Amino acid sequence: MDKKFIYCDNAATTKVSKNVLEAALPYFTEEYGNASSIYMFGQNAAKALLKARETVAKAIGAKQHEIFFTSGGSESDNWAIKGMALNGAKLGKKHIITSVFEHHAVLHTCEFLEKQGYEVTYIPVDEKGLVNPEDVKNAIREDTCLVTIMFANNEIGTIQPIKEIGDICKEKKVVFHTDAVQAIGNVEIDVKALNIDMLSLSGHKIHAPKGVGALYVRGGISLPNLIHGGAQEKNKRAGTENLPGIVGLAQAISDATQNIKEKQEKISKLRDRLIDGILKIQETRLNGDREKRLCGNVNISIRGVEGESLLLMLDMFGILASSGSACTSGSLDPSHVLLAIGLPHEIAHGSLRLSISEETTDEDVDYILETIPKVVDRLRSMSPLWERICKNEGITGTI
């Protein structure tokens, strides 16, 4: 039997789609001109750039001049937050509101700003992984220059009450930024209807190449540069445009936003089978709200096993997943997201995230559901922690 290869880590990155690759390829070897050049060859590139900008704008209900291409989600987040911080400082507004379970591109940027004399309020999340808009409302002060709350969480997939937060920020006249890297293409987004002032998105989560993304900045907001240099992106983001990437991003976002409802329906069925199937294993729990959840996200804690060994063993069976355990987070603590929803360390260490895509099949789900109990059984049978849990709580068996 061929070794299985079931990729369940689409929240980490995705495969470049055939459509995207075909759209991007000519811009490597044929239309390789610089969009800033005056000759026709360069102008072809400029036209492609404009077309891509229009496509991305349309996908989120924005205007083309409100879209700035970047190197990805992290750059977009950095630019939005540091930019508004600088704007705020000029007006004596040095307070930022965010949530405790943002992506590190947001959290570490906020921590950096704290060291520069800014004050940051970190809104907690409830046990289901949701921000309460009232908390945001209550945190807004006279000197608040920015609210930045993610659209959907990257680990537990919970979709935040963005419309409510957007309305509050509009009413309070505070700029609202959202990191929509995980949400784009999975949730319908209309920045005007949702009152979003700035939005970060990334290509490689939606089948475009790595190294390209965009920041939407509502017309009327003038953001100072993060990257200085040439006149690209209306003088706002220097550096020769990554045209193959940008064209790829436009194709990807157009594909991803075309049939969101159908896609949600199809993928969430598979997701629900996975969730229900894995939860049959005793002493497991779903992390994050079951309903307000990205259609491809499964995040489950399995007591008595450690995440990294779980991933390594699943990899042996050809299932590629991720975990919030300390050993996989690259730090000594387990995931800040899992701790934020109130999980104790020992349960956070045993988390498993599967992020599926349109390519995931019913057969894949069958195989995953056959394999996970075997792997859990094996790890629990050699786990002194599981032995202790069983003894203290009168549990018998491993699965």
Add this chain to the structure above:
Amino acid sequence: MIYSEKVMDHFTNPRNVGEIADADGVGEVGNAKCGDIMKMYLKIEGDVIRDVKFKTFGCGAAIATSSMATELIKGKTIDEALKLTNKAVVEALEGLPPAKLHCSVLAEQAMKSAIADYYKRQGVDPTLIVGDIGNCEECHGCH
């Protein structure tokens, strides 16, 4: 982070997994909060470690270092086992990523704490023989 083939071998096919019902010494180190617990069982005849088993909750490196440590002390005398350092375990595994070195320390501590338990059961104060085992609480990782 890349594990050596040897680490993957010991993770995939860990040696000496299990328990010894009538063990002469049992040691457990680590804690659930940090994400790794190792428990080691020894069967000792005279001064020779006749059998050794382990159970580990932890990452790939934790399982592999436990497995390797048990292999290295099986059939050895207690004196020989006490000379085993975490460094020797790491070398036998053809290296560990820096972030995983603490797992090898844990394996050494698990073995020493099982030997200390053996002496305690014999009514002998283990501190002079086994020395300071150290414990995971002292590692700054969890604090």
